[in-house]
Amino acid sequence: MDAGRRKEGLVHRTVGCVLLLLSMVFGLVSAAPVLIAMLAVTQSRAVSIASGVLVLAGVTGLVALRSARLLVRRREPQRVIVAAVTCVTTVLFAVPLWWLVLQPGPETTPPSIAQPEFWDLPTGSRIAYEAVYADGGGLPTPVILVHGGPGSPGRDTAEIGPMLATAGFDVYNYHQVGAGLSSRLDADDYTVSRHVADLEAIRIELKADHLILIGASWGGQLIAEYMAAYPERVERAVVSSPGSIWAPAFDEDAHLTTGGRRDQQDAVGDLPRFQTAHILMNIIGAGPAQALFPDSQVDGVFEAMVGELDMWAGCGDVSSVTNRTSAGGLGFWVNAATTRDARDVPDPRPQLAEVAVPLLVLRGECDYLAWEVAREYRDLLPNAILIPVDAAGHVIQQDQPELYRDLIRAFVLDQPLPGASYIGRAAPW
Numbered sequence: 001m002d003a004g005r006r007k008e009g010l011v012h013r014t015v016g017c018v019l020l021l022l023s024m025v026f027g028l029v030s031a032a033p034v035l036i037a038m039l040a041v042t043q044s045r046a047v048s049i050a051s052g053v054l055v056l057a058g059v060t061g062l063v064a065l066r067s068a069r070l071l072v073r074r075r076e077p078q079r080v081i082v083a084a085v086t087c088v089t090t091v092l093f094a095v096p097l098w099w100l101v102l103q104p105g106p107e108t109t110p111p112s113i114a115q116p117e118f119w120d121l122p123t124g125s126r127i128a129y130e131a132v133y134a135d136g137g138g139l140p141t142p143v144i145l146v147h148g149g150p151g152s153p154g155r156d157t158a159e160i161g162p163m164l165a166t167a168g169f170d171v172y173n174y175h176q177v178g179a180g181l182s183s184r185l186d187a188d189d190y191t192v193s194r195h196v197a198d199l200e201a202i203r204i205e206l207k208a209d210h211l212i213l214i215g216a217s218w219g220g221q222l223i224a225e226y227m228a229a230y231p232e233r234v235e236r237a238v239v240s241s242p243g244s245i246w247a248p249a250f251d252e253d254a255h256l257t258t259g260g261r262r263d264q265q266d267a268v269g270d271l272p273r274f275q276t277a278h279i280l281m282n283i284i285g286a287g288p289a290q291a292l293f294p295d296s297q298v299d300g301v302f303e304a305m306v307g308e309l310d311m312w313a314g315c316g317d318v319s320s321v322t323n324r325t326s327a328g329g330l331g332f333w334v335n336a337a338t339t340r341d342a343r344d345v346p347d348p349r350p351q352l353a354e355v356a357v358p359l360l361v362l363r364g365e366c367d368y369l370a371w372e373v374a375r376e377y378r379d380l381l382p383n384a385i386l387i388p389v390d391a392a393g394h395v396i397q398q399d400q401p402e403l404y405r406d407l408i409r410a411f412v413l414d415q416p417l418p419g420a421s422y423i424g425r426a427a428p429w
Contacts, residue, residue: 016070019063020081024089027060031093040284043291049097053090060089100276101292106300111153111180111329118181119174121201123194128181129174132161138168141210141235143412144202145173148217148243150195150338151331152306153180157324158397158404160214167413169212174202176222178334180327184295187286190337192345196226203233210235212412217369217394218243221342224377228348231355238408240362241394244373245380246349247342259313260368267308274301278336286337295333302332312393315366325398352380359384360411364392364399371427378422385421388428 035052042048064085068078111128119127143164147154153175161171175182177198178190185194199222203211212235215223220242227234244255253261268274277298281289306326359381363374365388378386387407392399406418422428 016067019067019070020085023060023063023067023085024092026063027056027086027089028093030059031056036280036284039280039288039292043288045291045294048292049101053093056089056093057086060086100273101297105273105297106304108300108303108330109326109328111175112155112327113175113181116181119202119205121198121205123197123201124183125177125185125194125198125201126183127174127177127198127202129172131173132165132171134165134168134170136168138170140208141169141212142206142208143169143171143212143214144199145171146199146213146215146219146222147173147176147327148215148219149179149330149335150176150190150218150222151179151302151333151335152218153327153329154216154325155327158401160397160405160408163405163409164412167409169412170206172202172206175327175329176334178338179331180329184331185334187281187290187333187337190286190334191341192222192225192338195222195338196229199226200230200233203230209233213237214240214408215242216240216397218338220377221245221247224352225345225348227355227357228351231351231357234355234357236358236360236412238360238362238411239374239377240396240404241364241367241369242361242374242377243369245352245376246345246347247339248347249349249376250370250373255370255373257314257368257370259310259316260370263310263313263368267305270308271301271305273298274305277301277332281336281340286333286340290333293332295331298332299330302335303330306330310368310393311395311398312366313368314364314393325395349380353382355381356383357381358411358414360407360417361386362389362396362404362407363387364389364394364396365429366391366393368394375425385417386423387417387419388422390429 031052034055035048038051039048061082064082068081072078113128113130115130116128117131121127145156156173161173164171176195178184210233213223220239221244223237223239224245244250277289277293361374361377361384375386378384389396389400389403397404410417
């Protein structure tokens with residue numbers, strides 16, 4: 001009889017210990033999906049975190065109580081066991097929650113505009129810009145500088161504004177919505193069409209019949225979308241190191257060079273909060289994810305990632321991570337949400353194939369974007385010319401400022417270019 005009771009007691013204690021460990025596992029496993037589900041429903045950071053913690057405590061406590069009853073007979077020790085296990089489990093949940101979500105984000109570089117002016121557009125965007133106005137009366141077509149990113153305002157380090165102002169153009173360098181000194185939106189409102197609508201609203205604000213557009217990186221992609229929507233409003237355009245005309249045309253990372261893929265994976269791999277925010281956005285949407293990761297906590301993460309990118313990753317034996325053209329004020333959510341939306345927009349290439357706008361395409365020798373990305377602009381648009389730029393990475397205006405200025409000045413003024421257009425399919429290097 002005693003042996004039977006001892007055996008039964010041993011079984012109870014063994015099951016109790018296993019349940020005690022399982023109570024922690026069940027609590028942790030149940031907290032995360034509840035937090036995410038509540039975030040999707042309420043878009044409230046406080047409510048979702050509180051719900052996750054409450055469910056964790058409840059599930060852990062109930063299972064731990066069952067295990068405590070198998071371990072000890074008296075209620076007081078049972079309560080101690082339940083409280084201790086619940087506290088330990090809550091700490092195990094709180095540590096990664098603090099590390100990934102709640103701790104302050106990295107410092108950000110404040111946005112920089114020497115003399116900011118603002119447009120309050122009918123789209124709802126408040127857009128910051130700086131202008132260099134033409135000497136004398138000026139020409140009727142303004143020049144708009146379209147920065148990259150999305151969400152990475154740029155400084156005119158090549159001084160395109162002053163140069164073209166002396167030729168009679170008003171030049172505007174604006175911060176796209178979601179970055180710099182421009183207004184921020186709910187992440188769900190950052191779309192390619194919103195950026196196109198803002199650019200058209202800027203044209204109307206300037207009372208201009210046509211625009212001359214000069215863009216780099218994502219700015220080239222935005223210019224392509226704008227030309228597809230408003231071809232009659234573009235007089236000329238320049239795209240430097242342009243992003244994909246239509247993102248789905250390139251599977252996964254095919255729009256990057258081999259070095260670019262490796263470099264971006266390394267840069268993102270060191271930033272778990274960057275990865276977590278993107279994963280969550282793909283699960284429940286940009287708006288709810290933004291509620292958990294507000295701009296103030298992830299803008300610095302995005303800036304840190306951009307700061308680690310090798311702007312010369314297309315060449316294996318050259319490395320340059322410096323990007324002096326940044327104007328600060330980078331925006332994580334405008335980048336994440338717009339980039340995701342770009343994979344869902346209709347293909348603009350059928351419209352662009354009919355657009356006769358003169359287009360200058362510049363591609364640096366060591367750009368981290370694949371050669372085929374820039375070449376497609378030349379191949380698709382009937383009046384496009386492609387000029388390769390030696391000894392330059394992704395930021396041509398930084399690496400070859402004099403040539404960059406000369407090319408743009410000649411093209412905008414419809415003068416002979418200081419360089420031959422390239423008609424080959426393979427890269428010239």
